[in-house]
Amino acid sequence: xxxxxxxxGINAEYGGVLGNLTQYRDVAEKVxxxxxxxxxxxxxxxxxxxxxxxxxxxxxxxxxxxxxxxxKLPSKIIKQCIDVLCDVGMLDCELSTVTLYLLWNIxxxxxxxxxxxxxxxxxxxxxxxxxxxxxxNENWLSQFHPVAKRLITxxxxxxxxxxx
Numbered sequence: 487x488x489x490x491x492x493x494x495g496i497n498a499e500y501g502g503v504l505g506n507l508t509q510y511r512d513v514a515e516k517v518x519x520x521x522x523x524x525x526x527x528x529x530x531x532x533x534x535x536x537x538x539x540x541x542x543x544x545x546x547x548x549x550x551x552x553x554x555x556x557x558k559l560p561s562k563i564i565k566q567c568i569d570v571l572c573d574v575g576m577l578d579c580e581l582s583t584v585t586l587y588l589l590w591n592i593x594x595x596x597x598x599x600x601x602x603x604x605x606x607x608x609x610x611x612x613x614x615x616x617x618x619x620x621x622x623n624e625n626w627l628s629q630f631h632p633v634a635k636r637l638i639t640x641x642x643x644x645x646x647x648x649x650x
Contacts, residue, residue: 511552517545518555528559531566536581539570543584550591556598564592564604571611576621579629586633593640605641612638 517523530542546563549555560566570585589608592598600608612634614620621627638645 515552515555518549518552518558521558524549524558525560528563528566531563531570536574536578540578540581540584543570543581543588547584547587547591550588550595553595556592556595559592559598561598564589564598564600564608567592568604568608568611571608571615575615576623576626576630579623579625582615583629583633586630586637590633590637590640593637600641609638609641612641 524546527542527545530538531546533539533542546559550559567585567589571582574581574585576582593600616631616634616638
């Protein structure tokens with residue numbers, strides 16, 4: 487068990503380093519060329535370790551800034567992001583927000599199409615999460631809300647959002 491915990495910690499450290507390095511286009515390109523690294527990062531979105539999920543999201547956010555790498559992403563990545571949001575909600579503002587950044591990069595560049603069911607579930611989730619009765623925590627309002635509202639507008643241009 488301690489070996490697993492140690493391994494998990496090493497993976498999180500590795501993910502942090504890789505996340506920092508993938509901010510540079512040439513590194514992001516090398517990582518995107520290696521389908522194994524992208525597959526591992528995407529697989530870690532399903533991890534129970536929130537630190538690994540956060541670091542994986544960070545790596546994927548950096549890579550998805552460049553639409554030419556989107557075709558290398560797994561088709562289930564939008565569903566995985568929705569699952570992360572469902573699992574953590576307001577309990578982890580930073581993880582929820584970085585997940586929104588990943589969704590924004592994927593959906594805004596429109597290289598990966600979202601299924602209607604996914605779009606609908608995400609819209610419903612974001613609408614619930616931006617309702618002030620859900621959470622009025624200052625970090626939630628200042629970090630999560632702006633990105634969530636941009637995503638809602640992207641997914642449903644006819645939405646009538648109330649200002650913060």
